[in-house]
Amino acid sequence: MDPLEHASIPSLVYLALPGEPTLLGLMALVLGAIFPDLDALTNEHRSYLHSLLPFLPVFLLGLHLRGSFLLFALGWGSHLFLDFFTGVIPPVYPLSRRGWGLSIVVNGPGNFRINVKLIERYPEKRHNYELEIGGSFALIFLTILTAIIRLR
Numbered sequence: 001m002d003p004l005e006h007a008s009i010p011s012l013v014y015l016a017l018p019g020e021p022t023l024l025g026l027m028a029l030v031l032g033a034i035f036p037d038l039d040a041l042t043n044e045h046r047s048y049l050h051s052l053l054p055f056l057p058v059f060l061l062g063l064h065l066r067g068s069f070l071l072f073a074l075g076w077g078s079h080l081f082l083d084f085f086t087g088v089i090p091p092v093y094p095l096s097r098r099g100w101g102l103s104i105v106v107n108g109p110g111n112f113r114i115n116v117k118l119i120e121r122y123p124e125k126r127h128n129y130e131l132e133i134g135g136s137f138a139l140i141f142l143t144i145l146t147a148i149i150r151l152r
């Protein structure tokens with residue numbers, strides 16, 4: 001999942017919730033949602049910041065402090081949640097590099113079935129930094145449009 005998708009999906013949820021979303025809140029959420037991919041600067045893309053070990057204390061602190069800090073933590077949590085469905089996240093990295101994820105494959109239309117499988121493997125090393133963002137560009141465009149409408 002690329003940074004535009006990671007930014008868009010929690011933002012659309014935030015903007016769809018009842019209440020008064022704020023630009024500061026949205027920025028904190030987006031920052032938290034793309035923050036874990038700073039791991040890409042290390043040898044392994046899904047490593048330190050995709051682990052629950054640094055995330056859980058930040059999340060608990062967010063529950064205590066509330067406001068923008070909580071939104072940052074929720075953005076970070078949304079990143080881990082989404083990555084869980086598009087590969088694996090290593091919950092106790094660096095104690096273990098073993099990652100977990102959920103694979104959902106839909107077959108059809110003639111022999112329709114849904115396969116749900118827990119996957120366990122080590123995160124792959126990142127070999128290139130090229131991103132194909134064509135599909136996500138439409139998503140971020142809709143997110144910005146929704147933000148303009150909701151943040152008036």
Ligand SMILES: [Zn+2]
Nearest residue numbers: 036037050083
């Ligand atoms: Zn990630």
